[in-house]
Amino acid sequence: MISMRIQELLDSKKKTRYWLVKSLESNYETVNRLCDNTSAAIYLETIEKLCAVLDCEPNDLFSLR
Numbered sequence: 001m002i003s004m005r006i007q008e009l010l011d012s013k014k015k016t017r018y019w020l021v022k023s024l025e026s027n028y029e030t031v032n033r034l035c036d037n038t039s040a041a042i043y044l045e046t047i048e049k050l051c052a053v054l055d056c057e058p059n060d061l062f063s064l065r
Contacts, residue, residue: 003065004042007035009054023053 010020021031024046033039034050047058054060 001065002062003037004034004039005061005063006031006050006054009056009060010035013054015054020053024049 006020010017017028017031017035020026020035021028024031030039034042034046047061050056050061051058
């Protein structure tokens with residue numbers, strides 16, 4: 001199963017979900033789903049934005065569990 005590592009990346013960078021909401025110009029529901037791995041799908045545009053604000057590569061966002 002593929003899972004998102006967004007919360008791990010936020011923790012390692014000492015950033016909050018609030019910061020991510022503001023940085024992505026998104027909403028709490030979307031960010032919470034991404035961080036809690038309850039999102040059923042993710043747009044490529046969102047992956048691109050996440051990489052930009054978290055200063056990472058796309059494969060840093062995902063892990064196989």
